[in-house]
Structure formats: C-alpha cells, structure tokens
Amino acid sequence: MADRSFLDWPFFEERHREWAQALDGWCALNLPVDHSDVDGACRALVADMGKAGFLKPTGLAAGEVFDLRILCLSRETLARHDGLADFAFAMQGLGMGAISLFGSPEQRTWLDKTRSGTAVSAFALTEPGSGSDVAATAMSAEKVAGGWKINGEKTYISNGGIADLYVLFARTGEAPGARGLSAFLLPADTPGFEIVSRIEVIAPHPLAHFRLTDAFLPDSALIGTAGKGFAQAMAVLDVFRPSVGAAALGFARRALDEALARVQSRRVQGAPLSDLQMVQGHIADMALGIDASALLVYRAAWTRDMGAPRITREAAMAKLHATETAQKVIDTAVQLFGGDGVRHGEMVESLYREIRALRIYEGASDVQRVVIARQVLGGAL
Helix, strand or coil: CCCCCCCCCCCCCCHHHHHHHHHHHHHHHHCCCCCCHHHHHHHHHHHHHHHHCHHHHCCCCCCCCCHHHHHHHHHHHHHCCCCCHHHHHHHHHHHCCHHHHHHHHHHHHHHHHHHHHCCCEEEEECCEEEECCCCHHEEEEEEEEEEEEEEEHHHEEEECCCCCCEEEECCCCCCHHHHHHEEEEECCCCCCEEEEECCCCCCCCEECCCCEEEEEHHHHHEEEECCHHHHHHHHHHHHHHHHHHHHHHHHHHHHHHHHHHHHHHHCCCEHHHHCCHHHHHHHHHHHHHHHHHHHHHHHHHHHHHHHCCHHHHHHHHHHHHHHHHHHHHHHHHHHHHHHHHCCCHHHHHHHHHHHHHCCCCCCCCCHHHHHHHHHHHHHHC
16 A cells, blocks of 8 residues: 555645545556557546546636646556556646647637547657757748648657647747747647657557648647747646656555565565565665655645746756656666566566656656756856
C-alpha cells in the first residue's frame, strides 16, 4: 500500500483528499489495462475516465482556473497504477492547454468533448529539427484569403495517429525566432494532414511523425493572437510541467512498494533481505528522495493555485528533481529484485522503461537546469 500520509500536508484541502481517494478507488477497479493494442487502450482509457468524470480537471469551463494540485494528484495516482492511464489523462490536458487558457468560445466547445472523453487531443510542438529549441520551429503558416496555409512536419507527437484534434505551433513570421510563432487548432480530418510514420519507443505509447502539405485552416483556427504562440506554449508547459514530476512520483512510489514487498518476503541465509543494513540504506534513500520530490511537486502546484502568475522556477525544480529521483528509485528497485528485476513482465521492469521518457519530454533535465540557473541568477541581480 502506497504511503498516503502526504495528503495530510497543508498543501491540500479536503476536496483534494476526496478526489485522490475516489480516483484511487477507480484505479483499483479498472487498472491496469491490457497494453497489447496501445492505440485501442488509449482510446478506451480516455472514454472510461471521461465517463467516470475524472477528465474534468484537464480543461477549463468558462470562469474556471486550473487546479494544479488536482492535476498532480491525478497523475501521481494514475501513474502508480498504470503508466498508460497517466499518459492518456495527461495528453487530454496538455493537448488542450492552449485552448483552456487562450481559446475562443468556438474553440472551447472542443473542451466539452475532451473532458467527457469523446475526443482525443494532442499537443504538436516538436519538429525533426527543433526539440528543446522551440525558436527553431520551421513549420510555416502563410496568411491567405480567409485563413492560413500550413506546411511542415512535426515529430514525436503524443497521441499522434489517434487524436481527433491537434494544437500545433507554426511560424507566422511577425518577428524572428520565438516571437514569430502562432498556435492553431487542427482537426485530424483536415485535408493535407498526413501521418508519415508511427514511432515505437521503449514504453509503448501512441507517437507519430506527421506532415501538413498546403493544409488550409480558417481564421477561426488561430488561437489567441498571431505571434504569441511561443508565450502560449510556455504558459501551457508552466501549468503542466509540475504534473510530469507528479507522474514520476507515482512511478517512484510504486517502485518503493514493490521493493518493500520484495525485501520483506525474499530470504537470504534464513533471514529477510530487509534485515541487511545495506538494503535498509537503499530503502531509506528511496523514501527520502520520494518525500523530497513530493514536497517540490506540491509546492509548485500550491504556489500556482494560490495565484502566482508564473511558477517557472518551482515547476522546473519539481520536474527535474522528481524525474531524476524516480529514475534512481526505480533503478534501485530493479537492483533489489536481482535477476527478476530485468525480466519482462515484472512491474519494476515496466517502471524502468516508463520513467526514462519523463526526463526528456516537456523540457529535458539539462534544460530545466538552465531554467533554474537563470531564475536564480536573475533574482540575485
């Protein structure tokens, strides 16, 4: 049983504890799912979570604001039960984040579908020639009569190939670099949209490389103001980046649970493995890292929920520490399992594959270090 004592921390209100308990109960009954058909599993997870009401925090109705603590608690809980369920939940929020924050009333009607689980969303930022360097975005959006003509490619797009709509970022040219980007809402049935290839990764998720060739989007597809796409993307990541740390936290908690069960049941020379001081040292380090990550994740979430306009520093610290620590915790769990730890089908082996991508997406660990340093140095001037 995962440690839930952190829910008594002053970061949370009673509604957060009730939500976490309700979602944990749903997860216990419905997860994990069969991953043999990843596309089908993701669609089913979105539909089932939407029907149960657990996708509501992923988007905003008129007058609402994101409850980042709910988002983080949701991702932590889902990740502890099933990494694919966490993925499906997260992409409904990240995919529609720009619409929640900057969308027009017409665009916001899509939120009813993504929050209810009847539509799958995607966030299309990365390109073959631009990952962390968003300013190098090459996809172009040319103004034409009544709308925009879009050309270019995106890659490593989560939910690529199964999404019903994509929020994508393209160069509209108002200024050089990051200042010349805009965000658009792209329905998957838009003529000129083509899935070039599906991408297989170590922890199977639906990913794709796609191309737009003279795809026409009406003026109503532009999200907010032209030239503000970079700021919109960063605002979305500012909200959702701490939740990546929360997902890592869920993976780490599950690894610790698995390790505790292993060392208490496995016997060496007639005594439980947990009697060995070296093993106790590993368990202590795992628990310490998890608590430190939780404090950083929920500090970031609480700070934004209390009205901070930006949490750039807090979000970067939360994601960096939680993902790097989870990698260490899971690696230690694998080590404690011995040969069984690398056997396909063991939970710790699955966690080992799941955690690796979190140190890359939504800002790689080294990028987070740069962000933190700039924030600290800027505050010292």
